[in-house]
Amino acid sequence: MTRRPAPVALLATLALVFVTLGWGSSFVLLKDMLERVPAVDYLAVRFGIAGVVLLAVAPRAVTSLSPTLLRRGAALGLVYGVAQVLQTVGLDHTSASVSGFVTGMYVVITPLLAALILRSRITALTWTAVLLAAAGLGVLTLDGFAIGYGEGLTLLSAALYALHIVGLGAWSTPREALGLSTVQLLVIAAVCFAGTAPGGVVLPSTGQDWAVMIYLALVVGLLGLLAQTWAQAHLSPTRSAIIMTMEPVFAALFAVLLGGESLGIRMLLGGALVLTAMLVVEVRPRRGAPDIADVPHLPQ
Numbered sequence: 001m002t003r004r005p006a007p008v009a010l011l012a013t014l015a016l017v018f019v020t021l022g023w024g025s026s027f028v029l030l031k032d033m034l035e036r037v038p039a040v041d042y043l044a045v046r047f048g049i050a051g052v053v054l055l056a057v058a059p060r061a062v063t064s065l066s067p068t069l070l071r072r073g074a075a076l077g078l079v080y081g082v083a084q085v086l087q088t089v090g091l092d093h094t095s096a097s098v099s100g101f102v103t104g105m106y107v108v109i110t111p112l113l114a115a116l117i118l119r120s121r122i123t124a125l126t127w128t129a130v131l132l133a134a135a136g137l138g139v140l141t142l143d144g145f146a147i148g149y150g151e152g153l154t155l156l157s158a159a160l161y162a163l164h165i166v167g168l169g170a171w172s173t174p175r176e177a178l179g180l181s182t183v184q185l186l187v188i189a190a191v192c193f194a195g196t197a198p199g200g201v202v203l204p205s206t207g208q209d210w211a212v213m214i215y216l217a218l219v220v221g222l223l224g225l226l227a228q229t230w231a232q233a234h235l236s237p238t239r240s241a242i243i244m245t246m247e248p249v250f251a252a253l254f255a256v257l258l259g260g261e262s263l264g265i266r267m268l269l270g271g272a273l274v275l276t277a278m279l280v281v282e283v284r285p286r287r288g289a290p291d292i293a294d295v296p297h298l299p300q
Helices: 008-031 039-057 057-065 068-090 096-103 104-117 124-141 149-171 174-195 208-232 237-244 247-257 263-284
Strands: none
Touching: 008 124, 008 208, 008 237, 008 247, 039 057, 039 174, 039 208, 057 096, 057 149, 057 174, 068 096, 068 149, 068 208, 096 149, 104 149, 104 237, 124 174, 124 237, 124 263, 149 247, 174 208, 208 237, 237 263
16 A cells, blocks of 8 residues: 555545444444344344445445455455454353453454564564553453453454455445445344344334434444445554544443433543554654555555
């Protein structure tokens, strides 16, 4: 990946912040609905709606993709879909706080995979930002920790999320972002629907639940993945992963604003650490240094 002009990189960063804002808003909105709709069923319906809508709006974006990009989009969707299912199953065997922390470990795994697979250079500044983000996640989410079956599944999902971030960083281009996003959404939906096979799909039963589902499908799912796919055409995988650790910060913010939770010192300290990590990777490139962990795009 060649270094992008500052305005484009800034716009890509803001797009990823929008993505994490949507992810963060989902927690408080889902709290009630998941008592009536199983999590895997929710994921299947959500991604199914997003994929079908995007395909209906821009079918040529998919048909114009080369066979190679179609395969890559399917591979990325498969990785992300399996990660979603593993994270959901893991959550049944561990606490939400531990799940949030372990899932967020993709911020540590991403630079390792980027260095291993893409031969990207990981600088000391990058590792400083990674450690700050990981520490912030711990302060925000952890309240005791033990390693077991649920934590193992969740860690595996975090590794798959990291692999998805690295794959997008290598394969995504602005021109093919729409088609690549559509393929990913459809494959993610297929994986999640497969996860519902034993008992069938449970649909939302109230208008309020459907309203939440539509918001999460179209705004968080459709626009979120589209924005991430486009943004990662301009940012390195490690830089993207660090920015995306803003998700638990926004989740805590929405919990305070809409969920009635109190603002505590842990929220403030954890949020400050994650924000500092993001600022570290954003301020340095503007001073003329190369983008951290820059990697080449693979041939299309």
